[in-house]
Amino acid sequence: MEKGIIDNHALTDYPIHDLLRKRWSARAFSTRKVEKIKLFSILEAARWTPSSRNEQPWRYIVFTSDNPSRLFEAQSVLLESNSFAKQAPILICAITRKMYTDSQESNRLYFHDLGAANENMFLESFNQGLIMHEMGGFNIKLAKEVFKIPDDYEVGIMIAIGYQGTNETLPEKFKVKNTKPRERKPLSQIAFLEDLGRGIQEMIKEE
Numbered sequence: 463m464e465k466g467i468i469d470n471h472a473l474t475d476y477p478i479h480d481l482l483r484k485r486w487s488a489r490a491f492s493t494r495k496v497e498k499i500k501l502f503s504i505l506e507a508a509r510w511t512p513s514s515r516n517e518q519p520w521r522y523i524v525f526t527s528d529n530p531s532r533l534f535e536a537q538s539v540l541l542e543s544n545s546f547a548k549q550a551p552i553l554i555c556a557i558t559r560k561m562y563t564d565s566q567e568s569n570r571l572y573f574h575d576l577g578a579a580n581e582n583m584f585l586e587s588f589n590q591g592l593i594m595h596e597m598g599g600f601n602i603k604l605a606k607e608v609f610k611i612p613d614d615y616e617v618g619i620m621i622a623i624g625y626q627g628t629n630e631t632l633p634e635k636f637k638v639k640n641t642k643p644r645e646r647k648p649l650s651q652i653a654f655l656e657d658l659g660r661g662i663q664e665m666i667k668e669e
């Protein structure tokens with residue numbers, strides 16, 4: 463591991479796939495350009511996400527360092543708390559269509575399916591040797607204007623993708639966040655056996 467590059471892998475209680483274990487929301491982006499073929503693989507991963515009625519409601523508006531003035535515009539929607547992402551050579555605005563295309567009925571699962579597609583992108587980013595960071599902290603109203611989002615779409619998140627940089631390149635406030643141990647609720651608080659009163663861990667006690 464290169465000096466200053468952090469790998470904040472998950473400390474899991476049970477074995478999981480290596481890609482899932484290694485994915486994390488890093489903040490130190492290198493300004494190094496990302497190869498187009500890698501970007502396409504990441505978007506392809508989103509494309510193959512399952513969705514309700516196969517609607518595929520996700521849409522991605524991509525900004526890269528190939529067009530610095532447009533990338534700068536995309537950066538302008540980010541809140542100060544997410545300014546670390548201004549280093550990234552790729553910013554993406556992830557939006558999702560609220561209605562089914564065939565019936566024009568509202569799609570209850572539009573955000574669910576966008577989230578699933580985003581996670582596919584996340585995993586493929588790491589598979590490509592890149593990092594990714596999802597951000598809900600941005601000016602939605604401004605994003606709607608800057609990215610010209612039609613009313614039948616909901617703005618989801620901003621996504622930063624790039625090569626990982628060293629922790630030293632981050633401003634102090636982000637350095638601390640970037641090195642903080644990652645935490646999760648125990649399995650017994652998120653999965654239940656038959657009713658919400660029985661944490662799944664009871665299955666182990668039963669053995």
Ligand SMILES: Cc1cc2nc3c(=O)[nH]c(=O)nc-3n(C[C@H](O)[C@H](O)[C@H](O)COP(=O)(O)O)c2cc1C
Nearest residue numbers: 485486487488543544595596597598599600619644
């Ligand atoms: C929908 C969504 C919105 C998020 N928004 C932000 C954000 O605005 N700023 C930020 O620094 N991290 C943001 N995150 C990252 C989360 O804080 C992070 O995923 C969580 O702390 C778990 O850490 P991990 O991804 O390293 O496992 C967001 C993540 C998701 C999924």
